[in-house]
Amino acid sequence: MAESRHHIFHQFAASDWGGFLKGVEKEGLRVDRNGFIAHTPHPRALGSALTHPRITTDYSEALLELITPVCNSTGSLLSSLRDVHRFVQKHLGDEVFWAASMPCELDGDASIPIAEYGTSNIGRLKHVYRQGLAVRYGRMMQSIAGAHYNLSLPDGFWSLWQQALGNQQSLKDFKSDQYFWLIRNFRRRSWLLMLLFGASPALDASFVAGVKHGLARFNDNTWYGPDATSLRMGDLGYHNNAQSSLNICFNELSTYTRTLDRAIHTPWPAYEAIGTRRGDEFIQINTSVLQIENEYYSAVRPKRTTEREEKPIQALEARGVEYIEVRCLDLDPFSAVGVTESQIDFLDLFLLDCLLSDSPRIDDSECERLDDNYKDVVANGRNVELALCRGGRKTPVGEAADSLLSELEPLAERLDSWIGGDAYRRALQAQRDKLTSPGLxxxxxxxAAMSQAGLGHREWVLDMSRQHQQTLREEPYAATSLAEFERMSAESLDEQARMEAADTLPFAEFLDEYLRS
Structure with missing residues (x-):
C-alpha cells in the first residue's frame, strides 16, 4: 500500500515547514447615521479605489474592500487588518462601517450606487463590468459583503513536498495540481465552514421587499431562517440561473480555465437581448454567460496575481496557481475586523488537511451531492435532524462535523510541536465546543443577541457597528502606520491621475482590444 500523504508530511522536520502565507480581503458597506446605505463618494482621504493597494471598493461605491498584504502569521495578519480598519474608521466622519454580511436598509436597486473608478480606460472597464452585473442580476445581490481568505505555501515547502512524493513535473505544474487537489477536498468539506462560521441567519426586510421567500418573521423589519447558517450563501444571496449551466470543472487547471473561457465566449440569449449599450452608455462588457472570470460565483477559487490589464485566465495559464481564495466566509459581526484569530488558525489547519488527505477527482454525481450538502447546511445547518450524504450514506450533520474535526487532531498537534505553543489545538477546540454547545x-x-436586545437586524447591526467604530477610533495609532496610509492614499490619487492623462485610446477601441486579447 502506498504511503499516505499525511504520513509523509508527519516525517518532515520542523525546519522543513515554512509556514503559511496568508491574507484577507474584507468587504463592508458604508452606511449613514440611520443605517441606510451611504450615497456619498468614496472618501478622498482613503485614496483612489482604482489604485490603492489596501483600500478599494467592490460592486458599490459604498462597498469598501480592505486588503492585507501577504503575512506569515495570524498575528501579523490581524494586526495589519486592524491597522487598515483604524485608518478607514478615522475617515468616515459620521458614517458607519456595517459589521454584517447582509446589508443595511435599502430602497431597491436605485438606492445602491455603482462604484466609480475615474475616466481611465481601466477605470471605465471596472465600472462597465459592474453595470453589467446590475442589468444581469440586479443590484441588491451585490450589496452583500463577506471576507475572502487567501492561503498559499512557500516554494521551499513545495520543493520538499514534490521530492517526498517523487514527482517529476515542473514546479509550476506540480503546485497547480496540488492546489487543485486541495480544492477538490475543500469542495467536499466546505459545508463544515458554513456550519462553524456562517453568521448571516437574518436580514433586513427591505432586502426582500416584493420577493417570494421562505423565511420566518423575526420582527416588523427583519426576516430570518430559524435553522439557517448563512443566508448570504443561499438562494437569496450570491446566485444566478445562467451560471448554473456552466459546470465549471475544479479537477485540474486546464479544465478549469477551459470551461471558464468557454463561458466568457458563449452567448446567453437573455444578455444578448439587453445588448452592450444603452444609447452611448456601455452597460455590459459582452453578452456572454460571463463578462469576465470574476463574475463566476464560487466558494473557492485558484488564483494568480495579475499584471495590469492581464486577465486571470491568462495569468493562471502562464504562471500557474499561486494561492487559493476561500470566498464563502460571512463577516463575523462580533469582531471589529470581521474575522477572528481562532477562525484564521482553524482555516489554516482545515486547508492543509485538504491538501494532505486523499482527493480523487470529482465526477458529476459526486458534484451534485457536494452541492446538496452545502446548500442544506446553509439553509438548515442548525437543525439537529439534518443528514448529509457522506461516503454513500446519510450521516447526521453533527456526527459528520465531529468526524472531520477528530481527523484534524494529529495535524494540529504536529503544527503546534513545530512552531511551539498550542494555537492550532486551541483553534480546533473552539470549533469542537460549537458542536457540544450549538448556541456558540x-x-x-x-x-440570540438580537432577541436579547429586542432589536431587529437593522438596529442590532447598526449598534454593533457603532461599538466597533468607537473601539477602533479610540485605539492608539502608531504615527508611522498613519503616515504610511496617508502616503499610500496620496500616491494612489497621483497614480490614477497619471493613468487618466496617459490614456489616448477611445474606450470603445480599448474594449474591443480587451475582448480580443
Missing amino acids: VPSARVT
Whole structure:
C-alpha cells in the first residue's frame, strides 16, 4: 500500500515547514447615521479605489474592500487588518462601517450606487463590468459583503513536498495540481465552514421587499431562517440561473480555465437581448454567460496575481496557481475586523488537511451531492435532524462535523510541536465546543443577541457597528502606520491621475482590444 500523504508530511522536520502565507480581503458597506446605505463618494482621504493597494471598493461605491498584504502569521495578519480598519474608521466622519454580511436598509436597486473608478480606460472597464452585473442580476445581490481568505505555501515547502512524493513535473505544474487537489477536498468539506462560521441567519426586510421567500418573521423589519447558517450563501444571496449551466470543472487547471473561457465566449440569449449599450452608455462588457472570470460565483477559487490589464485566465495559464481564495466566509459581526484569530488558525489547519488527505477527482454525481450538502447546511445547518450524504450514506450533520474535526487532531498537534505553543489545538477546540454547545455557532449567537436586545437586524447591526467604530477610533495609532496610509492614499490619487492623462485610446477601441486579447 502506498504511503499516505499525511504520513509523509508527519516525517518532515520542523525546519522543513515554512509556514503559511496568508491574507484577507474584507468587504463592508458604508452606511449613514440611520443605517441606510451611504450615497456619498468614496472618501478622498482613503485614496483612489482604482489604485490603492489596501483600500478599494467592490460592486458599490459604498462597498469598501480592505486588503492585507501577504503575512506569515495570524498575528501579523490581524494586526495589519486592524491597522487598515483604524485608518478607514478615522475617515468616515459620521458614517458607519456595517459589521454584517447582509446589508443595511435599502430602497431597491436605485438606492445602491455603482462604484466609480475615474475616466481611465481601466477605470471605465471596472465600472462597465459592474453595470453589467446590475442589468444581469440586479443590484441588491451585490450589496452583500463577506471576507475572502487567501492561503498559499512557500516554494521551499513545495520543493520538499514534490521530492517526498517523487514527482517529476515542473514546479509550476506540480503546485497547480496540488492546489487543485486541495480544492477538490475543500469542495467536499466546505459545508463544515458554513456550519462553524456562517453568521448571516437574518436580514433586513427591505432586502426582500416584493420577493417570494421562505423565511420566518423575526420582527416588523427583519426576516430570518430559524435553522439557517448563512443566508448570504443561499438562494437569496450570491446566485444566478445562467451560471448554473456552466459546470465549471475544479479537477485540474486546464479544465478549469477551459470551461471558464468557454463561458466568457458563449452567448446567453437573455444578455444578448439587453445588448452592450444603452444609447452611448456601455452597460455590459459582452453578452456572454460571463463578462469576465470574476463574475463566476464560487466558494473557492485558484488564483494568480495579475499584471495590469492581464486577465486571470491568462495569468493562471502562464504562471500557474499561486494561492487559493476561500470566498464563502460571512463577516463575523462580533469582531471589529470581521474575522477572528481562532477562525484564521482553524482555516489554516482545515486547508492543509485538504491538501494532505486523499482527493480523487470529482465526477458529476459526486458534484451534485457536494452541492446538496452545502446548500442544506446553509439553509438548515442548525437543525439537529439534518443528514448529509457522506461516503454513500446519510450521516447526521453533527456526527459528520465531529468526524472531520477528530481527523484534524494529529495535524494540529504536529503544527503546534513545530512552531511551539498550542494555537492550532486551541483553534480546533473552539470549533469542537460549537458542536457540544450549538448556541456558540455564530448564526445562533446572532439570533440570540438580537432577541436579547429586542432589536431587529437593522438596529442590532447598526449598534454593533457603532461599538466597533468607537473601539477602533479610540485605539492608539502608531504615527508611522498613519503616515504610511496617508502616503499610500496620496500616491494612489497621483497614480490614477497619471493613468487618466496617459490614456489616448477611445474606450470603445480599448474594449474591443480587451475582448480580443
